[in-house]
Amino acid sequence: MKDSILDRQDYTEKAYRCQYLIVGTGAGGSVAGALLAERGRDVIFLEEGGYFPTESYTSDISAMTAQLYRNRGVFPLLGKPSIALAEGCCVGGGTVINGALICHTPSWVLDEWQNDYGLKGYGLNELKKYFETVERDLHVVRHEIEENGNLDSMKLLKASEELGWKCDMATRAVNDCKNGNSCPTGCISGAKQSALVTYLPRALNNGARIFSRCRAVRIIHSGGKARKIIVRVMGGGPKRIEISFDHLVVAGGAVQTPHLLRRSGISGLAGRNLQFHMNLKVVARFKDRLNAEQGTMFTVQMQEFDREGLLIMASNIKRHYVAMTLSQHTNEEINSVLSNYENLGIFTAMIRPKSVAHISSRFGDQPLVTYRFDPDDLSMIKLALRRTAKLLFQAGAIELYMPVTGAGKIRSLPELEQTLDRVRPENLEIVTVHIMASCPMGTDPAVSAVNPDGKLWKMDNILVTDASVLPSSIGKNPQGTIMAFAHEIINRHV
Amino acid sequence: MWKSVLAGMVLENIESLRQYQIMQKRNSNTAEGVFQFVSDVVTNLPWYFHLPVRILAIVTGLLCLITTGRKLNLLPAEKRSSFLRSVRFIPAFGMLNKLVRSMAFLKLFDSLPLSPDH
Numbered sequence: 001m002k003d004s005i006l007d008r009q010d011y012t013e014k015a016y017r018c019q020y021l022i023v024g025t026g027a028g029g030s031v032a033g034a035l036l037a038e039r040g041r042d043v044i045f046l047e048e049g050g051y052f053p054t055e056s057y058t059s060d061i062s063a064m065t066a067q068l069y070r071n072r073g074v075f076p077l078l079g080k081p082s083i084a085l086a087e088g089c090c091v092g093g094g095t096v097i098n099g100a101l102i103c104h105t106p107s108w109v110l111d112e113w114q115n116d117y118g119l120k121g122y123g124l125n126e127l128k129k130y131f132e133t134v135e136r137d138l139h140v141v142r143h144e145i146e147e148n149g150n151l152d153s154m155k156l157l158k159a160s161e162e163l164g165w166k167c168d169m170a171t172r173a174v175n176d177c178k179n180g181n182s183c184p185t186g187c188i189s190g191a192k193q194s195a196l197v198t199y200l201p202r203a204l205n206n207g208a209r210i211f212s213r214c215r216a217v218r219i220i221h222s223g224g225k226a227r228k229i230i231v232r233v234m235g236g237g238p239k240r241i242e243i244s245f246d247h248l249v250v251a252g253g254a255v256q257t258p259h260l261l262r263r264s265g266i267s268g269l270a271g272r273n274l275q276f277h278m279n280l281k282v283v284a285r286f287k288d289r290l291n292a293e294q295g296t297m298f299t300v301q302m303q304e305f306d307r308e309g310l311l312i313m314a315s316n317i318k319r320h321y322v323a324m325t326l327s328q329h330t331n332e333e334i335n336s337v338l339s340n341y342e343n344l345g346i347f348t349a350m351i352r353p354k355s356v357a358h359i360s361s362r363f364g365d366q367p368l369v370t371y372r373f374d375p376d377d378l379s380m381i382k383l384a385l386r387r388t389a390k391l392l393f394q395a396g397a398i399e400l401y402m403p404v405t406g407a408g409k410i411r412s413l414p415e416l417e418q419t420l421d422r423v424r425p426e427n428l429e430i431v432t433v434h435i436m437a438s439c440p441m442g443t444d445p446a447v448s449a450v451n452p453d454g455k456l457w458k459m460d461n462i463l464v465t466d467a468s469v470l471p472s473s474i475g476k477n478p479q480g481t482i483m484a485f486a487h488e489i490i491n492r493h494v
Numbered sequence: 495m496w497k498s499v500l501a502g503m504v505l506e507n508i509e510s511l512r513q514y515q516i517m518q519k520r521n522s523n524t525a526e527g528v529f530q531f532v533s534d535v536v537t538n539l540p541w542y543f544h545l546p547v548r549i550l551a552i553v554t555g556l557l558c559l560i561t562t563g564r565k566l567n568l569l570p571a572e573k574r575s576s577f578l579r580s581v582r583f584i585p586a587f588g589m590l591n592k593l594v595r596s597m598a599f600l601k602l603f604d605s606l607p608l609s610p611d612h
Binding site for chain 2: 060061062063065066071072073074076082318319320323324327328331332334335338339363364365366368
């Protein structure tokens with residue numbers, strides 16, 4: 001496999017050629033490339049990040065973050081408040097650094113897409129076969145209830161039952177998860193079935209090649225057809241290569257895909273409607289020891305309010321993450337909270353907001369992402385925090401630390417109400433890991449960037465197969481949906 | 495100049511953390527390692543973030559020189575804290591500090607092991 005993954009020193013020629021060029025090796029790109037290679041097509045993947053196989057992963061969180069994430073983990077969505085976006089940038093893309101959750105697209109979201117965007121062929125029945133394929137390919141299993149590990153998740157499960165709230169064990173793409181607690185910085189045990197160990201090897205076994213550390217800079221096109229792509233080789237001094245192709249599949253993620261298209265003067269609509277989920281992280285201190293580090297993330301999901309776009313899960317915990325989550329608190333408070341580290345859990349309330357972001361490509365090589373905070377999101381966030389607090393107190397938490405600047409520790413729901421009364425958008429600490437819908441699929445070229453076949457309007461040979469094509473945010477972890485869409489798009493194409 | 499401000503801000507953010515104090519006893523270069531990491535992060539930001547950060551840091555550094563006669567990273571802890579409190583009014587300073595603080599924490603807590611009581 002390694003021989004088919006090229007790095008900076010391997011690009012000895014100035015120009016290359018292939019039948020299918022895939023930009024991106026994450027959830028959407030890897031599936032597209034594997035399916036095409038298996039059908040005998042000559043495939044090259046372009047990946048801006050480096051190749052880091054499982055055996056190279058360490059527990060050095062800062063170094064792994066610097067290696068696997070875009071901009072070493074710092075990518076803000078500018079607005080009030082600015083939102084930290086964590087985006088994978090390595091061979092395997094976001095699948096290497098996510099929590100491996102694979103969910104079906106909610107039926108009400110698919111209905112919305114059919115009704116509002118005219119998407120035919122993307123209903124639950126049509127996508128079912130692809131979800132089953134993805135689940136088989138990625139070894140998706142429902143996490144089992146544990147007695148000694150993942151106690152933070154188990155507490156959520158029990159508290160949800162007590163409140164009568166729907167809560168379920170999560171379905172994750174893992175093969176014999178060792179609870180290594182390193183999902184966001186690369187699975188040390190290799191249990192996570194990321195694209196790096198599933199679809200990409202399949203593609204490479206069928207003759208595909210990966211050009212790593214190669215950033216697609218501009219698509220050269222004429223007469224409604226993309227001809228070649230200009231590529232900047234990352235690291236070291238300036239080095240450029242060109243790759244010509246018959247077909248181009250763009251799957252660089254919901255920020256980079258529209259950026260590339262806009263920079264190439266191809267789609268004016270791309271990047272105007274970036275949607276995302278907001279993650280609100282709450283640190284909870286319990287009376288008993290949880291030893292949450294002896295577990296992994298997102299093994300249980302509180303889904304009672306998923307139709308309203310709210311999910312609550314136990315997140316990955318390490319001292320780093322506790323300190324970072326509490327960074328708006330004083331060092332004295334952080335010292336105090338960390339002195340009870342074994343009793344802590346970090347919980348994520350994920351919401352589906354109305355706020356929409358815009359990608360600007362006028363600033364050169366990297367996109368600038370800005371968004372306007374929708375006033376309705378504030379009440380949604382408050383509701384999400386109320387429900388999270390209620391659940392965590394029910395689970396036995398004695399202190400909560402909310403993602404609100406200036407809020408101290410919260411010991412009761414009335415105390416939380418006092419905090420929420422004062423909260424303003426700029427006081428919120430929000431992160432996001434799910435971005436999508438920046439090149440929405442639809443039947444009307446006036447409001448969509450790609451047609452229902454995944455083909456860019458007015459371009460004969462450009463497909464988009466990543467999260468960009470989803471017509472809106474989905475309120476669930478999107479990897480399963482992205483992969484199902486990629487299957488459908490490639491099947492329609494070939 | 496901008497790096498001396500970054501170094502001062504890193505120190506300000508981690509000095510009173512117990513993790514730092516324990517590490518400092520074992521390795522006097524802890525702050526240097528954390529600063530290097532934060533500095534690398536800033537240097538690798540896209541230019542439209544990197545440039546404003548540098549300008550902001552240089553302005554802060556000049557203010558520090560003018561008002562205290564010394565570079566931020568060379569000030570005694572009390573004076574450094576007092577100076578940094580006084581420049582909170584500078585637009586976007588809070589955002590810069592947030593970035594420095596988060597990245598400093600990310601690096602600092604890599605420096606295990608900790609004492610058993612922590």
